[in-house]
Amino acid sequence: MNSAARTTGRDKESAAVEMAEKAVAVGRLMLGEFNDWEEFCRPATVDYSSLPRRQLKSGYADVRRRLETEIEKFCDQNFVSLNTERLAKLYDEILANCGLEIPLKEFERRYGKLHPKALNGAPPHLTISISLWGLKFRFPEDMIAKDIATSLQLIRRAKRTINPYEKLPHKSVSNRTEAFVPSLRNLEFAQRAIVLSCFNLLEAYLNGLAWDYCESHSLEHLSKRKAKLLQDTTSASIREKLDNYPWIISGTSEVPLDGKAEFLEQVKPFRDSLVHPSPFTAPERFGGYQKLQKFYDLDEGIVKLAVVSCLSLIASINHIVTGAKGVPAWCEGIDNEIEWAVTNDS
Helix, strand or coil: CCCHHHHHHHHHHHHHHHHHHHHHHHHHHHHCCCCCHHHHHHHHCCCCHCCCCCHHHHHHHHHHHHHHHHHHHHHHHHHHCCHHHHHHHHHHHHHHHEEEEEHHHHHHHCCECCHHHHHHCCCCCCEEEEEEEEEEEEEEHHHHHHHHHHHHHHHHHHHHHHHHHHHHHCCHHHCCCCCCHHHHHHHHHHHHHHHHHHHHHHHHHHHHHHHHHHEEEECCCCHHHHHHHCCCCCCCCCHHHHHHHHHHHCCCCCCCCCHHHHHHHHHHHHHHHHCCCCCCCCCCCCCCCCCHHHHHCCCCCCCHHHHHHHHHHHHHHHHHHHCCCCHHHHHHHHHHHHHHHHHHCC
């Protein structure tokens, strides 16, 4: 009987220590504190049940005194419902794949909901990534926004090289093209990338809003046309989405969207010339403008207008749908560059 009691006590202690060690390892991994997988894998290599009783009791006491408090604090700061047992289960899944990528919805179903503060405005359709880089949130809007911010930075660097040559007479720079032509190529590439990315960003944002709404709401109260618009994002144009999504999702009356006219009427023709480049001119099919000429005429002014009108639209829609002012947090990278986009201070 005493032997059975000692075995039960050892089992309880070894299980508690192993679970706590795994939970702590997951927490440290999410914080990016590991430099390699070997250290993370250590709890899986230890046979806790065979440890000397003194070492096991010491470890168990440490769990009760310190680790439980640390785990609880970590969970409270980052999750609404997560505990040591679920963290240990998460450890085993991460261990099997040396990392984890999983949709937020599935993660929360298996392990627990993330705290809104930890999400920091990231959308429900995000993918959770856990690796040696820590806990990261992946979603298209964030990645495209970073593309735009990076391209704006590329333009700024290119202009710093090009500007001094623009003030010189042609004869003094014609034989020095190797000094500035690479920067000119970067400038033109970044300008085209930004216009395309602004449309990709707005499309990703609108599609994400539609998906999130369909996942969290019944569509029975909507007409078949409105339900189809939200569910079939591939067949609706960006104009149709701008004309419908904010009002369907918010349930409010339509009001003007900031930046909409500039984005659709002034920027879109340039985007169309980039997406569908062609040497054939048919202005009667393209609102009276020469499509090919738009490809050649793309310049800094259109790039600025593309960025400003895109962010204005996102901020306007964000306010209608969520009530929050300004752009979502994932647009901060573009916001950091927006002063240049408006003032051309290179």
